[in-house]
Amino acid sequence: MPVVHPSSTDAYRDAVNKALALLTQDQRGGMPNIEVVPPVGPFETTAPSPRFGRQTVDGYSDTVNKDPNIYITGNSDNYHKAQQGDKQALIRLASDIVHERAHLEHGKDEMQAYDAQLAILKALGADQKLIKSVQASRDFVASPEAQLVGGIPQ
Numbered sequence: 001m002p003v004v005h006p007s008s009t010d011a012y013r014d015a016v017n018k019a020l021a022l023l024t025q026d027q028r029g030g031m032p033n034i035e036v037v038p039p040v041g042p043f044e045t046t047a048p049s050p051r052f053g054r055q056t057v058d059g060y061s062d063t064v065n066k067d068p069n070i071y072i073t074g075n076s077d078n079y080h081k082a083q084q085g086d087k088q089a090l091i092r093l094a095s096d097i098v099h100e101r102a103h104l105e106h107g108k109d110e111m112q113a114y115d116a117q118l119a120i121l122k123a124l125g126a127d128q129k130l131i132k133s134v135q136a137s138r139d140f141v142a143s144p145e146a147q148l149v150g151g152i153p154q
């Protein structure tokens with residue numbers, strides 16, 4: 001289990017709380033515990049791919065070990081922006097949380113997780129740039145490159 005960020009319980013969580021507040025009660029339903037952590041673990045980043053560049057991980061979950069928590073990496077660019085109140089970054093964070101919840105509910109399947117994430121992005125009014133970037137990540141995990149770099153984050 002990852003080390004919980006020492007500041008996970010204070011102001012460092014503001015962005016998580018603000019992101020959750022964007023969701024309706026229905027969309028928030030059954031939300032697991034969320035921990036803000038440094039980017040530890042084997043899937044902090046994957047090797048750069050010629051077609052997609054370096055993929056960074058803004059959140060993850062561990063369905064293999066049945067860990068009930070969602071982990072958000074607190075020093076990602078997106079998390080910094082979200083902490084500053086950037087609306088699109090908060091929407092992205094909310095969608096990352098929904099992506100990880102889909103894994104905890106349905107397992108490793110990335111397509112299902114990305115589809116849940118993209119649906120939330122659209123519902124929350126994400127801009128086209130953000131939707132395209134998540135779509136690109138979905139394309140990446142479905143690509144041969146993702147297999148080549150030896151596994152993908154959940």
Ligand SMILES: [Zn+2]
Nearest residue numbers: 110113153154
């Ligand atoms: Zn995933």
